[in-house]
Amino acid sequence: KQEVTQIPAALSVPEGENLVLNCSFTDSAIYNLQWFRQDPGKGLTSLLLIQSSQREQTSGRLNASLDKSSGRSTLYIAASQPGDSATYLCAVAGGAQKLVFGQGTRLTINP
Amino acid sequence: DVKVTQSSRYLVKRTGEKVFLECVQDMDHENMFWYRQDPGLGLRLIYFSYDVKMKEKGDIPEGYSVSREKKERFSLILESASTNQTSMYLCASSLRLFGTSGNHEQFFGPGTRLTVL
Numbered sequence: 001k002q003e004v005t006q007i008p009a010a011l012s013v014p015e016g017e018n019l020v021l022n023c024s025f026t027d028s029a030i031y032n033l034q035w036f037r038q039d040p041g042k043g044l045t046s047l048l049l050i051q052s053s054q055r056e057q058t059s060g061r062l063n064a065s066l067d068k069s070s071g072r073s074t075l076y077i078a079a080s081q082p083g084d085s086a087t088y089l090c091a092v093a094g095g096a097q098k099l100v101f102g103q104g105t106r107l108t109i110n111p
Numbered sequence: 112d113v114k115v116t117q118s119s120r121y122l123v124k125r126t127g128e129k130v131f132l133e134c135v136q137d138m139d140h141e142n143m144f145w146y147r148q149d150p151g152l153g154l155r156l157i158y159f160s161y162d163v164k165m166k167e168k169g170d171i172p173e174g175y176s177v178s179r180e181k182k183e184r185f186s187l188i189l190e191s192a193s194t195n196q197t198s199m200y201l202c203a204s205s206l207r208l209f210g211t212s213g214n215h216e217q218f219f220g221p222g223t224r225l226t227v228l
Contacts, residue, residue: 031209034216043115043201044219089154093209097142097161098169099217101154 002027002094006102014110015082021075021105023090028068031093035064035075038087038104047088048075080109114138115220117202123226130189132223134202143185144203144217145169145177154201160185161208192227199224 003026013019023033032051036044048057048064050073056065063076073090087106091099118133134143144159146169156169160179174196178186185204189196202220207213 032215036219041222041224043221044203046216046218049216091154093215097159097167097208098144098156099154103151103153 002030002092002100004090004092004100004102006088006090006105008105009103010106010108012108012110013080015080017080018076018078019080019107021077021088021090021107023073023075023102025071025073025092025100027092027094028071029094030068033064033066033073034091034093034099035062035073036089036091038089040087044089082109082111085109115202115204115218117200117220117223119223120221121224121226123228124189124192125228126193128189128192128227130192130225130227132187132189132200132202132225134185134187134204134220135183136185136204136218137183138204138206138218139182140204140206140218141182142205142208143179144205145175145185145187146201146203147171148199148201148222157187192225194227197225197227 005024007022034049035047038044050057050066061078066073087104089104091101115136145157146154148154158177160166176188200223203217205217
């Protein structure tokens, strides 16, 4: 059974810092991995999707990497801003057409 | 941009009521999904649909049913609401299923926070 873990559960950093969020998964047989952002009480916003054949994807200040063999992904956020404060979720796509989600990392950027 | 909308942001119902949650997507996506999100349990898949009138159970289908009569609309039905169905319900859609070519990205709606009293 696929399990997804995100560490740390919460992170607080000053504005302007570069930071890394971690995601690990137990079964390397995945189709893709997707990173989402969730603001309090809201739905999920898709940030990046990495196909299983890819090593990384970039969008603006965000860069996500994937190492399938070790079961790890990282989300790198450059030059963090207060507006980046949210919960970040990673999810892996495996069999049965479902995304398996981690518990999320709650990120706070302090002005 | 893909837009997924859900009929209500907040809903309060009584135990035993029949509850309908509606989801509409405007990008001609083939696949639609219903998840629920609970503190400490994360997001869990209830049902998904890969075509009109087609549906598959997810991890926690008990107490729920779904309906997809049109491609753009996917409804989640609580036949007899219970307090343990108090949750945030999230709908999503995607163009292609995993394992096929094309875009597999799932796009989510804003969520419906359902409280059953």
